[in-house]
Amino acid sequence: MTPLEIRGISSMATRQVLAELGAGFAQQSGTQAAIESVGGVDAAKRVAAGEAFDVVILASDAIDKLLAAGHLLPGSKVDWVHSGVAVAVPAGAPLPDIRTEEAVRQAVLAAPSISLSTGPSGVALAKLFERWGIAEQIAPRMVQAPPGVPVGSLVAKGEVALGFQQLSELLHVPGIQIVGPLPPAIQITTTFSAGVGAHSQQVDAARALLAYLASPAAAEAKRKQGMEPA
DSSP states (O other): OOOOEEEEEEEGGGHHHHHHHHHHHHHHHSOEEEEEEEOHHHHHHHHHTTOOOSEEEEEHHHHHHHHHTTSBOTTOOEEEEEEOEEEEEETTSOOOOOSSHHHHHHHHHHOSOEEEOSSHHHHHHHHHHHHHTOHHHHGGGEEEOOTTSOHHHHHHTTSOSEEEEEHHHHTTOTTEEEEEEOOGGGOOOEEEEEEEBTTOSOHHHHHHHHHHHTSGGGHHHHHHTTEEEO
8 A cells, every 4th residue: 555645835944844844744644745845935826826735834924825815725724833033154254243133233234245035034134124224225235045045055155245044044054154043132033834735635634744743742853953833
């Protein structure tokens, strides 16, 4: 008998933790979870275009939009992890002070090049730079990471002097130094949620996976990847 397999899609930010939790779920349930990780914007577009997935794992607001449009089963949303933003520089570069909001502002103003993700954290940071009144000043130095390309990889290549991305996406990138998380006053926390695809043929197995992702058994893997249980 062929083992049951459920198909899912997620944004890049949760790729590492989902690989670990998918293996744990398979061991516990006997059901394999094949979860494709792509840029969050692209993932949402594919689901909205009608591509069939058993589970969809994205930032909470993206899941809400897909639910409202009927692409996910009503009532299937589960919040499962919180993810914060960290700052990175190339390996060997001096570490800027990021202990306070003003220190981060000065570090951004001093950086010859800056990059943000294309996801929710990048949008929030762009708004922060506008609030600080420096958006126009730093615009020529902003390097946009293409969807699905980690900011950390641009930092590692030396294309970016100061990179902002979710800690989970920076942890395993060689060639960079993680300066630390943003200070509490300006920390940007993204809640990742999951829902069952409206066209899923494996609804019970999909719900079981979402329950596992939100369970205490998943907490250690989340913390290991720089995240917190929701």
